[in-house]
Amino acid sequence: MADFDFDLFVIGAGSGGVRAARLAALSGAKVAVAEEHRVGGTCVIRGCVPKKFMVYASEFANQVKTAKGYGWAVEPPRFDWKAFLTAKDVEIARLSGIYVTNLRKAGAHLLHGKARVIDPHTVEVEPKEGSEDGGRYTAKRILIATGGRPTKPDFPGAELGVTSNEAFHLPELPKRILVVGGGYIAVEFAGIFNGLGVETTLCYRGSNVLRGFDDDIRSHLADELEKRGVKVILGCSHQSLEKTATGLVSKLNNDITLETDVVLFATGRAPYVEGLGLETVGVKLNERGAVAVDSYSKTNVDSIWAVGDVTDRINLTPVAIREGAAFAETEFFDRPTSFDHEAVASAVFSQPPVGVVGMTEAEARHAFGAVDIYQSAFRPMKVVFYGGQERSFMKLVVRQDDQRIVGVHVMSPDAPEIIQMAAIAVKMGVTKAQWDSTCAVHPTLAEELVTMREKYVQPGVGTVA
Numbered sequence: 137m138a139d140f141d142f143d144l145f146v147i148g149a150g151s152g153g154v155r156a157a158r159l160a161a162l163s164g165a166k167v168a169v170a171e172e173h174r175v176g177g178t179c180v181i182r183g184c185v186p187k188k189f190m191v192y193a194s195e196f197a198n199q200v201k202t203a204k205g206y207g208w209a210v211e212p213p214r215f216d217w218k219a220f221l222t223a224k225d226v227e228i229a230r231l232s233g234i235y236v237t238n239l240r241k242a243g244a245h246l247l248h249g250k251a252r253v254i255d256p257h258t259v260e261v262e263p264k265e266g267s268e269d270g271g272r273y274t275a276k277r278i279l280i281a282t283g284g285r286p287t288k289p290d291f292p293g294a295e296l297g298v299t300s301n302e303a304f305h306l307p308e309l310p311k312r313i314l315v316v317g318g319g320y321i322a323v324e325f326a327g328i329f330n331g332l333g334v335e336t337t338l339c340y341r342g343s344n345v346l347r348g349f350d351d352d353i354r355s356h357l358a359d360e361l362e363k364r365g366v367k368v369i370l371g372c373s374h375q376s377l378e379k380t381a382t383g384l385v386s387k388l389n390n391d392i393t394l395e396t397d398v399v400l401f402a403t404g405r406a407p408y409v410e411g412l413g414l415e416t417v418g419v420k421l422n423e424r425g426a427v428a429v430d431s432y433s434k435t436n437v438d439s440i441w442a443v444g445d446v447t448d449r450i451n452l453t454p455v456a457i458r459e460g461a462a463f464a465e466t467e468f469f470d471r472p473t474s475f476d477h478e479a480v481a482s483a484v485f486s487q488p489p490v491g492v493v494g495m496t497e498a499e500a501r502h503a504f505g506a507v508d509i510y511q512s513a514f515r516p517m518k519v520v521f522y523g524g525q526e527r528s529f530m531k532l533v534v535r536q537d538d539q540r541i542v543g544v545h546v547m548s549p550d551a552p553e554i555i556q557m558a559a560i561a562v563k564m565g566v567t568k569a570q571w572d573s574t575c576a577v578h579p580t581l582a583e584e585l586v587t588m589r590e591k592y593v594q595p596g597v598g599t600v601a
C-alpha cells in the first residue's frame with residue numbers, strides 16, 4: 137500500500153462514484169474523489185432532483201383546476217419562474233453540500249478538478265479555477281464514474297437549441313417551447329413546461345413516445361399528454377433551425393414549420409469519456425462508446441473499474457449507486473458482489489407518471505410465447521368527481537406456464553410510488569395467484585392492480601395466447 141498515494145481514486149462525484157468512495161473509505165481505505173463540476177453529479181445538480189422539483193411546481197396548475205371541481209374558489213394563479221429557480225438552486229446547493237459532508241465524514245479526500253488517467257495507477261488532476269488540487273496522484277485502483285452528457289442531433293442550426301442541462305436555468309419562462317425526442321427526458325419536460333403554462337409541442341421521430349416501454353403504456357401516455365394540452369407530432373424530424381426576430385423557426389419534415397421561443401433537445405445522452413485518457417491506458421469502450429465492464433464493473437485493465445452511466449448498462453441513479461456499492465463490497469470488504477440488473481423498476485415523471493418493472497407484453501411473448509394479460513383503463517374516482525377526462529392504465533404480464541408475473545406497467549397518479557412496492561413482489565417471483573391473494577386497500581388507485589381477475593381479450597382477436 138505504501139507504494140500508492142491512495143487505495144482508490146474515483147473520477148466523478150455523482151451517485152455511483154460517491155457511493156463507492158464513501159463505502160471504500162468507511163472500510164479504512166485511503167480514498168480520493170475528483171470532480172470537475174459540482175459534487176452530486178447529474179442526478180442532484182442537473183437531473184432527477186431538480187427535475188422532480190419542476191414536476192412538483194408544474195403539477196399545481198392541474199391541482200388548481202381540480203380544486204375548483206371540489207368546491208374551492210380559486211383566483212387565477214400566477215407562477216413566478218425566477219422565484220422558483222432561486223428556491224430550487226438553494227435546495228440543490230444544500231443537497232450538494234450534504235454529499236460533500238458525507239464524503240468528508242467517511243474520510244474521503246475531495247479534489248476539485250478534471251482528472252485524466254496517465255497510466256494504470258496514475259491520475260493527473262487539472263485543478264478548477266481557484267482550487268489548488270492539481271497534480272499527479274497514484275492509486276492502487278481507479279474507478280471511472282463520470283456519467284453521461286446530453287447529445288444534440290446534427291442538422292443546420294441545431295446549436296440554437298438547448299438540452300436538459302440548460303432547461304434548469306432558462307433566464308425566462310418561454311411562451312412557446314418545442315421539445316424534441318420521445319424518451320424519458322422529452323415526455324418529462326413536455327409535461328413540466330405544459331403545466332407551467334408554456335405552449336408545448338413535442339416532436340418525436342418514431343411511431344410513438346417511450347420506445348422500449350409497453351405499447352399500451354406508450355399509446356395511453358401519448359393520449360394523456362395531448363389531453364393535458366401538449367401537442368404531440370409523431371414521425372417528425374428537423375431539417376433546420378433558424379433564429380428570427382420573433383423566435384426560433386423549426387423546419388420539420390412534411391412541410392411543417394413551427395416557431396417557438398425555445399427548442400429543447402431531449403435526444404439521448406452519451407457516456408462521458410472525453411479527456412479521461414482511457415485510450416492511453418488501453419481501456420476498451422463498447423460499440424456505443426461506453427466503458428466496457430464485466431459483471432463486477434471491472435474494465436479490461438486490471439486496476440481500473442467503471443460504474444454508472446459511463447458504462448451505459450441501465451442509466452438510472454439507483455443502479456449507479458448499487459453498482460458503486462457492489463464494487464466497494466467486492467474490493468474493500470472482501471465480499472464479491474455483482475449487481476443484478478434484472479427486473480429493475482423505473483419511473484417516468486411524465487404527467488401522468490409511469491412506473492414499470494419487468495417485461496413488456498411484446499418482450500414476454502418473444503421470450504416465452506404464451507402469456508396472460510390483465511389490464512384496466514379507467515378514470516380515477518378523484519377525476520370522475522369533478523368531471524375530468526384523465527384516465528389511468530394498469531397492466532400485468534403473466535407467463536402462462538408457471539403463472540409468474542413478469543411485468544407490471546402502471547400509468548396513473550402516484551405510479552412511481554406504486555411500482556416501488558410491486559417491484560419487490562416481481563423480484564421475488566410472485567405468481568398471479570399469490571398476487572391476487574393480497575387483499576385490496578380501499579379506496580385507492582393501486583387496489584385495481586390486485587383486483588384484475590379477467591384475462592384481457594384483444595378486441596377482434598379472440599383469446600390472447
Ligand code: NDP
Pocket residue numbers: 288289290316317318319320321322324340341342346347402403404405450451452482483484485
Ligand atoms: P432516451 O434514450 O430515453 O431517449 C432519447 C430520445 O431521443 C428517443 O426518443 C430517441 O428516438 C430520440 N433521438 C435520439 N437521437 C435522435 C436524433 N438524432 N433526432 C431525433 N430524435 C432523436 O434519452 P433521454 O435523453 O430521454 O434520457 C437519457 C437516459 O437518462 C434515459 O434513457 C434514462 O435511462 C435516464 N433518465 C431517467 C429518468 C428517470 O428515471 N425518470 C429521467 C431522465 C433520464 P428513438 O426512440 O427513435 O431512438
